[in-house]
Amino acid sequence: MTELTSRRLEIDALRALWAIRHHGGITRAAEVLGLSQSAVSHKIKRLETSLDCDLLSRKPGAPMFTPAGEDLLDYAGRILGLHDEALLSLSKTSLAGRVALGLTEDTTCTDLARILGRFRRLHPNVSVRTKVRMSLILRAMLERGELDAAIIQVFAHEVRPTDLVLFREQLHWVKHPDFALSPEGPVPFLSFDDECFYRRWALDIGQDGGVVLETVFECASAAGIVAAVTSGLGVALLNGRHLQPEMEIITQGLPVPPALAYVVRRGRRVRNPALDTLVGEIESEISRYGGLALVS
Amino acid sequence: MTELTSRRLEIDALRALWAIRHHGGITRAAEVLGLSQSAVSHKIKRLETSLDCDLLSRKPGAPMFTPAGEDLLDYAGRILGLHDEALLSLSKTSLAGRVALGLTEDTTCTDLARILGRFRRLHPNVSVRTKVRMSLILRAMLERGELDAAIIQVFAHEVRPTDLVLFREQLHWVKHPDFALSPEGPVPFLSFDDECFYRRWALDIGQDGGVVLETVFECASAAGIVAAVTSGLGVALLNGRHLQPEMEIITQGLPVPPALAYVVRRGRRVRNPALDTLVGEIESEISRYGGLALVS
DNA sequence: ATGACACATGACAAATATCGATCAGGCCAT
């Protein structure tokens, strides 16, 4: 009888496995799942016992997951996707309407793409128009009522009560180790382009910090900035996701960079049930996984 | 806290739902799942509570599943498919080889097609050659070693210990109500074609039953026989799956038809690991669901 | 009516999950 009973995966266990992968570790995953660390440890152990194979390698230095674990992880992702969609589909009302949504380039490659895709499937009568722009532009569009909502970056201290926080992020001053930062003279600054949000802050710091930045490089995409930093062109403001091993974080001589948040900010339009639902789905995804996966 | 915990489907519950659909009822499903009837009833109730909606209608006469139930059933099927494939993929060895498999036309539209498809995906290095023929032909091919295994119909009393029984079936003599069966004279018989397996039995009964059959209609496909019966051409031997509401089962005046079984019968080739695995997968599918779904 | 049948329900027992505490091993800075 154990033969049959044991060969059965549990949704919860799969979700735990997934969380471990996407938050890098059992302890982290446990927080996110709202469980104790031991509970998650047990869950995985049970899963391993029932499958009679190792999923986590438990060897330092080595990748956390065994090949079998990676395999299962793949299935887990697909199963969980279906599972969550099934739950949503049961609560689906025949929703119709329009949503004009703004995104930053950053967020297009997160779980949001997946959520939007699913939203379209579940609510085929809602037309979703998505525009990808820079944060400052999106804000202006929200102001002008051109968007119903947008996913934008804001300073952590500017988060409004009505914003839905997707995740928080810290900016860092970075440079290449070979690049020597001289205490005098203007600091060569590698900047995103005009409408970049960090840039405003960076250029403003001249006033109080006494540091003068000189923009020596401009590029709209993060990849360009990363390349410029690693070739030692100067210093840049980058978020944790873009840090490379060969970059050095500057802790001295420059003002502490601001904390950021990615939020869903709604426009002023009063009622939009389709948007309510979409935001609700994003929200429940966050509460289920304790945040969005940054890369998919 | 219940908010998150409750909104979670359980694999077991989905499997129960699936079993209820495919075995037509809670009690039947319970047997198949190796549980008590109340256990399954509880399972579904819990599922309904956690989803806060009805899945089974519990109204006599009406379809057993609510629309929500049907919806979920669809997801359940997909989730269970992935789930089972995940389990299999973990035990997959890099299997290679060849399998020559025979099928009857009947079995092509059962779960077997699904299992074969999955088998190909999981073991891309195994080449599976499938031939669809009538049972008697398949037997001959097995004898000659042209097939490694075949799924054939046999009389229940002819099942060999080495056969794997997929499902059992009872044959019935059927006719249209308007067709009067006269006690004298030959009985007009609607027959599958030459190599049909029932036909042999039917023609043999002349000896002991004293009944003489006259074949008045021959057709290779079940659809043709069904049409002939409903137009009152004569009597036929049909299995339960092909019974139509307007058919009448004949219980008097003709010998009791034999019980049949669909089995996987292996050829005489000694070793074939790929075949072993395939048969194993079919077997575990059967033990998991208590048989194969006859129509997919 | 009445028995057969299919399902629901409630009480209780067994299995199983979770938690908090504790322990063991690795990593890092002194």
Next chain:
DNA sequence: ATGGCCTGATCGATATTTGTCATGTGTCAT
């Protein structure tokens, strides 16, 4: 090395879940 510090494993005590048995309720065919 050594002591903090972090991560994960393990243990015993509870809490929850899940199943079974016994029984109740409705429908249907006789």
